[in-house]
Amino acid sequence: MKQKNLHQYPLVWRKDDFFIKIYSSIPNVSTGILLTTSKTAFIVDPGDGILRDLTKDVGPETILRVSDIFISHGHHDHVGGVWSLLTYWSVLRRKTPLSIYYPEGCVEIESIYKAFNEVYGKELSYKITLKPISDQKAFTRNSVRIKPFKVNHRELNPDGTSAEIPSLGFKYYYDSKSICYGGDTAYCENLVKMAKGSDLAIIEAGALDEESTDLHMTVAQAKEIGKTAKEFFLVHVPDE
Numbered sequence: 001m002k003q004k005n006l007h008q009y010p011l012v013w014r015k016d017d018f019f020i021k022i023y024s025s026i027p028n029v030s031t032g033i034l035l036t037t038s039k040t041a042f043i044v045d046p047g048d049g050i051l052r053d054l055t056k057d058v059g060p061e062t063i064l065r066v067s068d069i070f071i072s073h074g075h076h077d078h079v080g081g082v083w084s085l086l087t088y089w090s091v092l093r094r095k096t097p098l099s100i101y102y103p104e105g106c107v108e109i110e111s112i113y114k115a116f117n118e119v120y121g122k123e124l125s126y127k128i129t130l131k132p133i134s135d136q137k138a139f140t141r142n143s144v145r146i147k148p149f150k151v152n153h154r155e156l157n158p159d160g161t162s163a164e165i166p167s168l169g170f171k172y173y174y175d176s177k178s179i180c181y182g183g184d185t186a187y188c189e190n191l192v193k194m195a196k197g198s199d200l201a202i203i204e205a206g207a208l209d210e211e212s213t214d215l216h217m218t219v220a221q222a223k224e225i226g227k228t229a230k231e232f233f234l235v236h237v238p239d240e
């Protein structure tokens with residue numbers, strides 16, 4: 001039986017000044033996440049509509065505070081809003097540098113950046129740094145510690161087979177609290193390990209049925225992982 005998407009977006013979570021808002025996470029359509037502390041703002045998986053949602057919700061001041069973008073993988077529902085964000089910042093004459101973290105080998109982000117740079121590179125008011133990353137040691141950005149971890153996401157080939165794509169989850173630590181975002185993934189041990197004990201786990205439940213679990217997780221699988229965190233959100237649940 002298909003699961004009905006009962007989520008009403010946005011999903012919001014806050015502990016003191018550690019805040020995350022999921023504007024949307026709809027398979028094949030769009031994801032869009034804003035993570036903030038008093039010191040910084042990150043955008044995670046800027047799918048189509050992220051600029052519209054941020055403009056309506058927080059306005060240019062917060063959008064200009066965004067120091068880093070984190071991409072879990074290159075599928076269009078996770079990167080579709082990158083071009084408009086980069087252009088928006090250019091129009092607003094952003095001055096502060098921007099870093100884009102993405103899984104090594106994610107050609108979509110490199111292609112978007114290359115095309116953007118060809119069009120706007122000469123007149124750009126801010127510096128963009130591409131940061132390909134892998135399952136590596138944690139690093140810190142503006143007092144937030146970020147631990148990227150490899151997850152297991154695939155895409156379908158035209159002949160019906162599937163191929164693994166570069167994909168990461170991220171665990172964000174700030175002020176002795178943590179948020180674990182798994183991106184898109186089939187059930188995987190790395191996510192099990194990272195979600196456990198998190199203050200918030202954001203877990204995808206995108207499998208259409210029991211047969212499609214090499215691409216995504218079922219609601220039951222996602223809940224099993226989510227329950228090991230203090231709180232969890234299920235996202236990326238397919239609409240009927």
Ligand SMILES: [Zn+2]
Binds near residue numbers: 075
């Ligand atoms: Zn995907």
